[in-house]
Amino acid sequence: MTEFDTATAAVEAALAAGASYADARLMSRSAERMLARNGDIADMSRSADLGIGVRALVGSSWGFFSTSDLDGGARLAGERAAEIAAASAQVPMRSASMVTSEPVQASWSNAVEIDPASVSESDKADLLVGATQAMREHGADVALGELTFWDTSKWFVSSEGHRIDQRIREAGGGIEATTVGDGETQRRSYPNSMGGQLGTCGWELIESMDLVGNAPRVAEEARELLTAPECPSGVTDLILDGSQVALQIHESVGHAIELDRILGWEAAYAGRSWLDLAQLGSLRYGSDLMTIAIDPTIEGALGSFGYDDEGTAAAKRLAVDRGTWVGVLAGRDSASAAGLDYAGSVRSDGWRRLPMVRMTNVGLEPGPHTLEEIIAATDDGVYMETNRSWSIDDRRLNFQFGCEVGYEIKNGKKGRMLKNPTYTGIGPRFWQSMDMLSSEIVNWGLANCGKGQPGQVGHTAHPAAPARFTDVRVGVKA
Known part of the structure; x- marks a missing residue:
């Protein structure tokens, strides 16, 4: 069975179990993360999962059920989603309706110039090691660098006739310098805090940041903050x-x-x-x-x-x-x-x-x-x-x-x-x-x-x- 066949089976099962509307999302997602600290790779992780989630509408209520069993579990997921919706519908609620979404058969993916999967782990590691070493050399007590990548494929089917597949690839990264003073710490991040800069793109985003080139400035600013005056009130x-x-x-x-x-x-x-x-x-x-x-x-x-x-x-x-x-x-x-x-x-x-x-x-x-x-x-x-x-x-x-x-x-x-x-x-x-x-x-x-x-x-x-x-x-x- 194709991914669309599996999602269609789940929707059909929900309708047969009494749903007035149903949709299914079969999703495959992988993620990669690399973290460097003070010139060494501190953590590397990869993860992947695959499964299907089904929504069903019965009366005024939604039901949802998900499973990673795609062999025989898709139809069961549809049935269970409808059963949950029917149980919820026993409690009177507002009437449920949905604005129009034009049923389409379509495929979409975002543009990627350089696939992160094509970049070797050693090249990724060299980038983070070089950036964190440079921050340490310019005054950082703790120097961190991070790269993160996601690759998501999804197949969507609805009882209204939608059949849509999408592939979304995302990339991001950044660096952070922390300095320690007398009873205080200061931090500077580049290009942003909370994981750096991220987008629906590929390795080209990482190259555009020039993490190694910006590392000395980031560390020096973190060090300078220790002796800077407080922001006035x-x-x-x-x-x-x-x-x-x-x-x-x-x-x-x-x-x-x-x-x-x-x-x-x-x-x-x-x-x-x-x-x-x-x-x-x-x-x-x-x-x-x-x-x-x-x-x-x-x-x-x-x-x-x-x-x-x-x-x-x-x-x-x-x-x-x-x-x-x-x-x-x-x-x-x-x-x-x-x-x-x-x-x-x-x-x-x-x-x-x-x-x-x-x-x-x-x-x-x-x-x-x-x-x-x-x-x-x-x-x-x-x-x-x-x-x-x-x-x-x-x-x-x-x-x-x-x-x-x-x-x-x-x-x-x-x-x-x-x-x-x-x-x-x-x-x-x-x-x-x-x-x-x-x-x-x-x-x-x-x-x-x-x-x-x-x-x-x-x-x-x-x-x-x-x-x-x-x-x-x-x-x-x-």
Whole structure:
């Protein structure tokens, strides 16, 4: 049997067991990770799995069942999914319906210039060893380097007629230098914290980072932070680098516009949302410079795909249009419940998990400025780079974030380094204060977005660029 035959058997079994709708995702995924510490390879791991997950709708309720037994287990998985849905349907709930997803027979894969599997383990190791050795030589007490790769194939079949296969290959990596002083540690990461930079691409992304070439600077900055003055406390203009703007989008926009949170269907990990659907199309989320797109079609970005895990084709739409909230991340059932006519943002992190509303690529459209122009236009402020800590309430509203490094801005020039920089705010007020935005967009990948119970880890990206925010409280101590 082909993969499509196996998935079709599961769907047919669910329908025969009483489901009004069913879909199946057969998935094969492999992952590779390599970690270096202080000039030596500290860890290498490979993993792979294969299985099928089946959803079934009976009355008002969903059922889900998964198995790694593809020989005789697919039909059983379909039957069990329908049985679970039927049992759940005995408790009266809202009526379940789904917005339209055009049934297609399609195949999609992302572009890869250099397959990571074609690069030898010794070449990968040499890169990380060289980068961590260079950081040690330039002052790092602990020097880390990491490479991660994923290769996922999936076959999707629905009772409506979808037959879609996709192959998504992802790559990422980065370096990190930690220095130890008198009762403190400082850290600098490149090109970003939390795993570095990641995308739906191949080894070419790793080559573009020049990890070895950037290693001396990263270590020297970590060492310099030990003797840098503390970020002063007060209210001032705040300039954030693109990677921190990306984290700001993730926490105060991305999670807030997930429709299942808005509807109260989901509250795990990140809580619910402060947004009210009655204000969709009218709420002022940010300044005129704030246009946020939901766009899984961006080539090379970590949240890109051809079709989501409900078979909806990838498409770009706006979440915020020149400061006004206009769109959400939705699934077919949540969109129908909310009276919307679009979905396209449902994924799972594997065949074992029920697909749910997840971020795709959620990010800013370019602004009219450059970072140099933003700094030059700032008489008094603080510039912060690279996330170090984050905290936000369970409505995605009040937040406090810390960065790895800050710089004093005086009379349009970047001055002395500042350590332990932090800032705080309230989501819509903060975004309404954005008065300058760079055109230098980077698709910052994030591979550790947690959601759901049992927990799932999502891959997403946030197109972002440096931006300035006025009258922000900085230097806040926990």
